[in-house]
Amino acid sequence: MIRSTHRRGRHKVFIGMAPGVGKTCRMLQEGKEMLREGTDVVVGLLETHGRLETARQAEGLEQIPRKRMRYQDVDLEEMDVGAVLARRPQLVLVDELAHTNVPGSEREKRWQDVEMLLLSGLDVYSTLNIQHLESLNDLVAELTGVVVRERIPNRVLELADEVVLVDVTPETLQERLKEGKVYAPEKVGQALANFFQRRHLVALRELSLREVADRVENDILPSLTPLRERVMVCLANYHTSKRLLRRAARLAAAMDAPLLALTVQDPNRFLSREESLILEECRQLCDDVGGTFLREESAEILPTIARVAQEKRITQIVLGQTMRSRFKALFRRPLSERLQHQLRSLSIDLHLISEGLPVQPSHDTAP
Template sequence: MIHSSELTNNSDAVYAQTNRNCDRTRRGKHKIFIGMAPGVGKTFRMLEEGHRLKLEGIDVVVGLLETHGRKETAEKGEALEIVPRKQMLRGEKMLAEMDVEAVILRRPQLALIDELAHTNIPGSQREKRYQDVEEVLNAGIDVFSTLNIQHIESLNDLVARITGVVVRERIPDRILEEADEVVVIDVTPETLETRLREGKIYAPEKIEQSLKNFFQRRHLIALRELALREVADNVEEDAATLKGQYCNIHERVLVCVSTYPNSLQLLRRGGRIANYMNAPFYALFVNDPDKFLTKSESLHVETCEKLCQEFNGQFLRVNGNKIAKAISDVAKEYRITQIVIGESQQSRWKLLLRGSLTQQLVRSLKHVDLHIIATEKSH
């Protein structure tokens, strides 16, 4: 389980070391609090961190706060300076939006800006709030913002299939990818349902309708998994960009096949492991360019490829006369966590001279689990 505390990069220490005056020569840092649905506590957590940083001497203002009538959230926003909203007359109604220019003119070190995916009032200088946030960041001001998982563009169709609701307010994936830090605010579906029934999320007249629609238990379970997985993917991708660093949060299974008959057995075993782990599945055949495959051997490899595809796996072919190195290179490239290989078919004499494939892989792949499958004996 991934919790917000595990995904925080010691932001307090970073802010404590920051110059007290806002630095206009740099782009501000962006931290996003993300959750599976309204009511998980994203805004509350953002305000908590704002209060703590203010006590440490950081100049913090609230650029935009949406309480939605939630008493606890409104109380948490007290004692923080709030930049007044810009009043805009639309027809006969006076409406209000975040005053971006006022926030920039105020020049705080940190601005708290709620509901990143919000669509601004028609006629506003920018269409979306995330565009407003980019203006604030470009002015050298750090920003904390909030977001629900269903508002990410690439997840829109998936969320619609899960919930039956087409979310119209969306942000480009790049906003999440470019963020300096993403923190998932995680609660169980049961906790969220309790909050909803207690009137802590919506007004009483909306509770039963919400429970029958968006807040169904199965919807919340799926959305929670999406939120946790999205942040895990970001952590894994960030770690992968660091030279020599690996952070394989998701399992990935690789089966090493050869011209030996037991390859089909290995594929079936690997397919079961991948299915059990809900993991991507790969099969690898290392072709020695110094050896020519017979017709039967070529047919056998093709059979392996078809079986791999039946398991919804990806079949990989690479050339190399050093099998262990080829497997190791592929494992690192595809960030494999589990490798399935067969027991050695070599003679004991060759094993003594050259060492086994297993020993070579153990030496080169420190953080990969090896599954050595014994060959089934015919009776």
């Protein structure tokens, strides 16, 4: 474990939908601005890919020499983290955060090198394309047909102190390609026919915009109405729970919303083998439909649902509606009505889905 007496450095990430939108230039421009204001700035690693505009933006900035490494009889270069730490600037500019280091390097990934710099108290500016986020890997492959090999954990972006979206229209990016500002001329045709098709860029741009919008909503607007829908389904230990989860997944897909599956279990009540199996099947199904499964231990079921809904900024709750005897209906308000009372101060829609009779007798404790 790395321990340091320094404060953790601040991390600013410049993110965009694809190569060529201007992330590196924006990072260099802001680095030079900080230099003019008196901050000690160095370039830890810069990838120009032969782009003259990028190289010009780096003029006037000190660049730390790279570490040369030999791999399979080929000389390669990586960021020299030791040299950066020895130089000890206030701010380090590091390009291509998702890069995989040469085998034999101290750390496998460049984001791990950046983490080392941050733990040592250095501030870091870095760049990232949206398709390199781990959670979006399958979606990007589905949208573009390209499987992205270099990925970073979502927590790297979540822990960043600031995320800046560098954005251009798909048409502008395609023009940059044709003008040779992104790739060498011989690669332009293939790029436009594959990854840089307009429909791919539109989808990637939407992912980028949504990622930054979600971050703004979570970090800056905790008390305001959510900017997008979020669906939560409350699951019990019934065989009908999987049907309920599928219904909620269809609702979330129709709303283009994230899905959270919540089960609240009374810690004083022992689950049978069958009930435990049902919960595990629900967990697996939730993963299959792209949702997040959350289990809370509490004897206070409805307050727990309300608390989680508020914390996760839920806008839609899906709840199973089981048939009850006339005797129970006379003397006890429906669970849905009591939940609505708990949610009275929140702007949340409640969806009641008929489940029929539960297989297990209801204890009215685990929605």
